[in-house]
Amino acid sequence: MNFVKKYDIIIISFILAVSLVFWMTYEVFFADQSPKAEIYYYSELVKTVDLGQGIEKNFSIEENPNVVFHLFEDGSICFEESDCPHKLCIKAGKQYWPGQFAACLPNGIILKIVPGENSDRDVDIVIGN
Amino acid sequence: METFRLSENMNKIQILVFSGLLFAIALILSLVESFFPIMPIAVPGVKIGLSNIAVMYAIFFLGARQAYAIAILKALFVFFTRGFIASTLSLSGGLLSVTGMILMLFLLKEKVSYSGISVVGAVSHNIGQFLVVSLIYVGVSIWAYLPVLLITGVIAGLLTATLLRILLPALKRLV
Numbered sequence: 001m002n003f004v005k006k007y008d009i010i011i012i013s014f015i016l017a018v019s020l021v022f023w024m025t026y027e028v029f030f031a032d033q034s035p036k037a038e039i040y041y042y043s044e045l046v047k048t049v050d051l052g053q054g055i056e057k058n059f060s061i062e063e064n065p066n067v068v069f070h071l072f073e074d075g076s077i078c079f080e081e082s083d084c085p086h087k088l089c090i091k092a093g094k095q096y097w098p099g100q101f102a103a104c105l106p107n108g109i110i111l112k113i114v115p116g117e118n119s120d121r122d123v124d125i126v127i128g129n
Numbered sequence: 130m131e132t133f134r135l136s137e138n139m140n141k142i143q144i145l146v147f148s149g150l151l152f153a154i155a156l157i158l159s160l161v162e163s164f165f166p167i168m169p170i171a172v173p174g175v176k177i178g179l180s181n182i183a184v185m186y187a188i189f190f191l192g193a194r195q196a197y198a199i200a201i202l203k204a205l206f207v208f209f210t211r212g213f214i215a216s217t218l219s220l221s222g223g224l225l226s227v228t229g230m231i232l233m234l235f236l237l238k239e240k241v242s243y244s245g246i247s248v249v250g251a252v253s254h255n256i257g258q259f260l261v262v263s264l265i266y267v268g269v270s271i272w273a274y275l276p277v278l279l280i281t282g283v284i285a286g287l288l289t290a291t292l293l294r295i296l297l298p299a300l301k302r303l304v
Contacts, residue, residue: 007237008245015252015283019276026273 035098037077039069040110043126051075051096051113064107079104079111101125148187148195152202155183159203175281181226181250181289185243186300188230196227214265218258225257226250243293248286255282 034052038045041063049059049071056073058080060066067089070080076096079089084106092102101112108127139147158179165177180203187196200223208216230250233241255278263271 004244005240005242007241008248011233011241011245012248012283015248015279019279022272022279023276026276 034075035096035113035116037071037095038112038114040112040125040127042108043110043128049077051077052116061109064109067104067107067109069111077111077113078102082107103127144191144195148191148198151183151187151191151195152199155180155199155203156206158183175278175285177285177288178251178254179289179292181247181254181286182293182296184223184227185230185247185250185289185293188227188234188246189243193227193231196231197224200224200227218261221257221261222254223257225260226254229253242290244287244290247290247293248283251286251289252279252282255279 034050037049037051039047039049039061041061046061046063049069051071052075053071054073054075055071057071058068059071060068066081066083067079068081069077071077072094074096076094078094079092079102082089082104084104089102089104089107089109089111095102095111095113098113098115101110103110103125105127110125110127112125162177162179184196184199187199201220204216204220204223207219227250229252230246233246233249237245259271259275259278
C-alpha cells in the first residue's frame with residue numbers, strides 16, 4: 001500500500017495546472033486595475049484618489065481642512081489627522097482592499113476603497129446631515 | 130490499496146447498521162471540525178472536510194450506494210440544522226464528491242492510492258459547492274476564487290487521506 005502512486009501525482013498536478021490556468025486567465029483578462037479611494041462628505045462624492053500612484057502625500061478635502069488623509073507609497077490610505085473627539089477614523093488604520101472603508105462620523109466623512117474599473121462591487125454607505 | 134468489500138460477507142441488516150454507524154461518524158467528524166479554531170489563513174469556504182473520511186471508508190469497503198446514502202442523509206441533517214442553502218451546498222458537494230471518487234476507483238482501480246481518490250473527492254466537493262454558489266450569486270465574479278478552492282481541495286484531500294490511513298486499523302476492529 002504505497003502512500004502516493006504515479007496516478008496520484010498525475011491527478012494532483014493536473015488539478016494544480018488547471019488552477020494555475022484559471023489564475024493566469026483571471027490575472028491577464030479580469031484583474032482589477034489598482035483600486036481607487038473615494039472620499040464622501042455627507043454622502044456626496046467629493047474626491048477620488050488613484051491608489052496606484054506610488055507616491056506618499058498628505059491631503060485634505062476642501063469641505064473640511066481639519067481632516068487630513070495620508071496616501072502611502074504602497075497604495076494604502078488612511079485618516080492621518082482629525083478634530084473629532086474619539087479619533088475612530090484614525091484608529092481604523094490603513095485601507096487598501098476594495099470593500100474596506102473608514103468613517104469619521106462627527107465630520108460626516110467616509111473613506112472607502114472601490115475597485116479600479118467601473119463596477120458596483122463596493123459598499124453603500126450613507127450619512128445623513 | 131485495499132478495497133475489499135466488507136459488504137460481501139455481511140447480510141443486509143449488518144450493512145444497514147454499518148452504514149448508519151458511518152453516517153453517525155460523518156456527523157460527529159463535521160461537528161468536531163467545527164470546534165477547530167479558525168485556521169491562520171482565513172479563507173472563507175475552506176475546511177478540512179473530516180467527514181469525507183467516513184464517506185471514503187463507505188466507498189472503499191461498503192459500496193457506492195451506501196456512500197451516496199451517507200451524502201444524502203448528511204445533506205438532510207444539514208437541512209434540519211442549518212437550513213436550505215447550507216443543505217443544497219452540502220448535497221451538491223457531497224454527490225459530486227462521491228461520484229468523482231467512484232469514477233476514479235472505477236477507472237484507475239489499483240493505479241491510484243487513497244491520496245489520489247481523496248484529493249479528487251475533496252476537489253469535486255469544492256467544485257460542486259462552487260457551482261451552486263455561482264448559481265446563487267449571479268453576476269458576482271467569484272470565478273477568481275476557483276483556483277483557491279482547487280488548491281485547498283488538494284491539501285484537504287491529502288490530509289483526510291492520511292487520517293484515513295492512520296484510522297484504518299481502528300476502523301477494521303469495528304467490523
